[in-house]
Amino acid sequence: NVLTQSPGTLSLSPGGRATLSCRASHTVGRSLLAWYQQRPGQAPRLLIYDASKRATGTPDRFSGSGSGTDFTLTVSRLEPEDFAVYYCQQYASSPITFGQGTRLDIK
Amino acid sequence: QVQLVESGGGVVQPGRSLRLSCAASGFIFSNYAMHWVRQAPGKGLEWVGLISYDGTTKYYTDSLKGRISISRDNSKNTLDLQMNSLRPEDTAVYYCARAECGGECFLIDSWGQGTLLTVSS
Numbered sequence: 001n002v003l004t005q006s007p008g009t010l011s012l013s014p015g016g017r018a019t020l021s022c023r024a025s026h027t028v029g030r031s032l033l034a035w036y037q038q039r040p041g042q043a044p045r046l047l048i049y050d051a052s053k054r055a056t057g058t059p060d061r062f063s064g065s066g067s068g069t070d071f072t073l074t075v076s077r078l079e080p081e082d083f084a085v086y087y088c089q090q091y092a093s094s095p096i097t098f099g100q101g102t103r104l105d106i107k
Numbered sequence: 108q109v110q111l112v113e114s115g116g117g118v119v120q121p122g123r124s125l126r127l128s129c130a131a132s133g134f135i136f137s138n139y140a141m142h143w144v145r146q147a148p149g150k151g152l153e154w155v156g157l158i159s160y161d162g163t164t165k166y167y168t169d170s171l172k173g174r175i176s177i178s179r180d181n182s183k184n185t186l187d188l189q190m191n192s193l194r195p196e197d198t199a200v201y202y203c204a205r206a207e208c209g210g211e212c213f214l215i216d217s218w219g220q221g222t223l224l225t226v227s228s
Binding site: 049091 | 151
């Protein structure tokens with residue numbers, strides 16, 4: 001199941017709102033889709049799972065939505081530490097697949 | 108808290124073999140399935156494979172099947188990735204990661220810091 005993320009890069013200012021898209025080539029069963037954040041030089045970190053559930057420690061300014069083939073990660077009120085690369089991942093079945101990532105840059 | 112520490116990376120010549128390891132602590136290792144995920148320099152994430160909590164079930168990405176093997180030792184809380192016939196395109200940071208449950212469990216909830224493997228002559 002190929003995941004395509006858009007845009008490739010998003011340039012926004014702190015305090016702004018980010019909307020990241022993840023589109024699957026086939027339906028993601030049971031909405032088993034996750035979002036990860038990767039800051040430079042760090043390992044990825046789980047933010048959202050089951051499309052809309054926040055992982056432990058994820059601030060409530062992060063929210064996930066969607067089902068079927070279209071999913072969205074929204075970050076409201078961007079903080080400086082939110083500027084990073086975000087990956088979506090489907091885990092409904094093997095092979096697990098990741099999107100190519102969206103880079104969120106400071107404008 | 109969950110700690111995953113990878114080791115074994117370095118520079119290896121094409122065609123050689125290498126074993127990467129991951130030492131786990133801070134949780135009951137034998138209760139959780141484990142993953143390997145890799146990331147080529149400047150690129151995205153690529154799933155490598157999964158091993159169930161007891162080692163009886165394994166999944167590998169198609170592109171690496173036949174060249175890799177994942178194993179675990181629950182008595183030592185360690186996870187291994189054996190890679191054979193290494194190619195330059197295997198150059199990547201290799202992450203050990205914990206699944207959120209024990210069986211065929213594909214959600215990853217914790218990641219190590221990774222170990223860099225460079226395949227070059």
